[in-house]
Amino acid sequence: MEHSLHSSSNHSNQEKLIYFLRSTNLVSATTAREIASNFRAKHINKHDFHLQEGQILNEYLFLDTGFMRAFAHNTEGNEVTTNFYAQNQVVFEVSSFFNRIPSRENIQALTNCSGWYITYEQVNKLFHSIPEFREFGRSMLVQGFSALKIRMLSMITDTAEERYTKLLHTNPEIFQNASLKTIASYLGITDTSLSRIRKEFSRK
């Protein structure tokens, strides 16, 4: 490809971030560039943590490449996966970030990751100074909230097998990046059950 020199060799290429900001249709090209200029690069090695429980999350992260997951511990001390993050998504824990309280969740890189972040103070400054970013921020919040509502409905209504099938179709990347045990807790079942469901499923 003739433009590969430009697009892949530049280590501070914010193209994807800018494209993402614009994809909501709430931010113009110029403003997207202006917003993006406030973001700084961040790399997280596989297995390392972007957030550990007990900490107050101070970074609003856009994931450029890589794959992450969030998890909490239940009362028995077992890990429960609460979310997965593919590239081109914002990665943050709402409550800790906005309420400035210690997080109950961890956010961990499942592969080597790179992204762009701004701090809490910067987010607020930009919310105040750039109405379009405010709208964008609200949109991210609404989107995350809505997605969780849908997931909750599925949890109440669907069988474990249906939840598995849906996840497989809507988020196949998850199965390339996370262990089955991790996925099982996200689906609200044990790894044993997931294994059996997959066995049943492959029979069809």
Add this chain to the structure above:
Amino acid sequence: MEHSLHSSSNHSNQEKLIYFLRSTNLVSATTAREIASNFRAKHINKHDFHLQEGQILNEYLFLDTGFMRAFAHNTEGNEVTTNFYAQNQVVFEVSSFFNRIPSRENIQALTNCSGWYITYEQVNKLFHSIPEFREFGRSMLVQGFSALKIRMLSMITDTAEERYTKLLHTNPEIFQNASLKTIASYLGITDTSLSRIRKEFSRK
């Protein structure tokens, strides 16, 4: 009570709304009054709907008195309760309201209700003109999101009986206002199971 003439006989008393706006510590007394002045009274009779599926929700409602629930229909056509609303809460469906799309959910009064509402346009106007209301709005969003995350974790981790017990302790009003069938679907179980859990529970 000597002030009862003022507080209970005035049918457009916005005290609770103003108090609620201020309770987040994000809005000053003066601003709270200013914001409240944009809200209009709304009454909903028992069993009537504030929102019906298919509609685009256009009202941001503060529930002054009464009790409501939100529910959706699953693939088999059964009602699944997605939320309960007691007085002194904001009542709205995030996705329909902010994304201007038809709602999948219904919001219904379980008792006679009265509250205060503003329209989508007014919300946006106020978000734009009053930074404190913007903060308030974000806080409501974050709060709802966080509550749902906690509920999801409980759904994954806790047994049906534990979820029942927790709800009984944290939201006893629900049991005074909703049928067991309604509560059961909120807990993600059938009414039969809830009945048995209650039987077990009362034995202790």
Add this chain to the structure above:
DNA sequence: CAATATTCTTGTCAAATGGCAAGAAATGAA
């Protein structure tokens, strides 16, 4: 109040899921 409708409980049985443990398979490190 009586009649009707709705909600709640309970029994029986089936299906889904979990707990535990052992072995197979895959992965990672030396």
Add this chain to the structure above:
DNA sequence: TTCATTTCTTGCCATTTGACAAGAATATTG
């Protein structure tokens, strides 16, 4: 490549939950 570790699968059995249906209890309506 080899060894160690982690992940995944599978068997066995217990527990939880659901489906369905009948009857009891409660609420609603005329």
